[in-house]
Amino acid sequence: MKLFIKYMVSNRCKMAVKSVLKQLGLRYTTVDLGEAEIEEDISNELQDLLKRRLDESGLELMDDKRAIVIEKIKNVIVEMIHHAEELPKIKNSEYLSEKLEFDYTYLANLFSEATGTTIEHYIILHKIERVKELLLYDELSLSEIANSMNYSSAAHLSNQFKKITGLTPTFFKQLKHKKRIALEDIH
Template sequence: MKLYIKYMVSTRCKMIVKEELKKLGLHFILVDLGVVDIMENITDVQRQSLKVALLADGLELMDDKRAMLIEKIKNVIVEMVHYAEEMPKINFSHFLAEKLSYDYTYLANLFSEIQGTTIEQFIISHKVERIKELIIYDELNITEIAYKMNYSSVAHLSSQFKKVTGLSPSHFKGLKNKRRSPIEDI
């Protein structure tokens, strides 16, 4: 049985969910970003207990089909931007439509309606946070970051970074207090 969990965006979130499932005596096959596959059928009492426990940790067990799809979209984006070794070289709209088996126009309209922002803006926000992280780590130069994040040029990366942060990547690199936002807050 699959369960969908909102705001589940990190390894720490996975650990919290695994612990809560164990407390309820539920056995999981898979705990991934936003989705849990458990062996048993969950009772209403267990579902309510899990819902309350997850809420206490800032996570939310979802029931609504549209909300579940929005979370799937977010999780694909978070996984692609923050955890994939390399960004897909194909157009992201094709990637997302293929990954979720839905028409991209439907996904984009639903996302905009529910979230109040576009999928593109959501991706850009996450890419900028990832770029900040890579700048702070100081392992790659801006050209390498642009390539890793699948930008057509350093100028494109710099332009998008400045639009979101108000700073150029090089100015950001020179700041003493580099501020990043937690993935959950984007």
């Protein structure tokens, strides 16, 4: 039985889900961002208990089909930007359509309607958070970061960074209190 879980954006979330499943005696085959596959169907009572336990961990068991698709979009974006070795070299729209096996127009309309923002803006917010992380590591030049994040140039990255954060990447690096946003708080 496949379960769809909202707000799963990190390995820590995956560990929390595994822990809850184990506590409830549910055997799972896989736990990935946004979903878990358990070996058996569960009763309504056990499903309610699972829902409560996940809520206590800041996660949410989903059953609405549209909400599930929206969460899958978010998870593919998080995986693509924060966990992949490198960003895909194809358009974001093509990548999402291929990964989710839906027409991009449908995905974009559904996402915008439900979240009040576009998929592209959501991707930009995540890219900027990843850029902040890379700037803090101080291992790559701005040009190398721009290249790794599929920006056309360091100038393009700088302009987008300033538009989103209000700061230049150079000034951000100099700040004593670096302001990063937790992945689960990016909307």
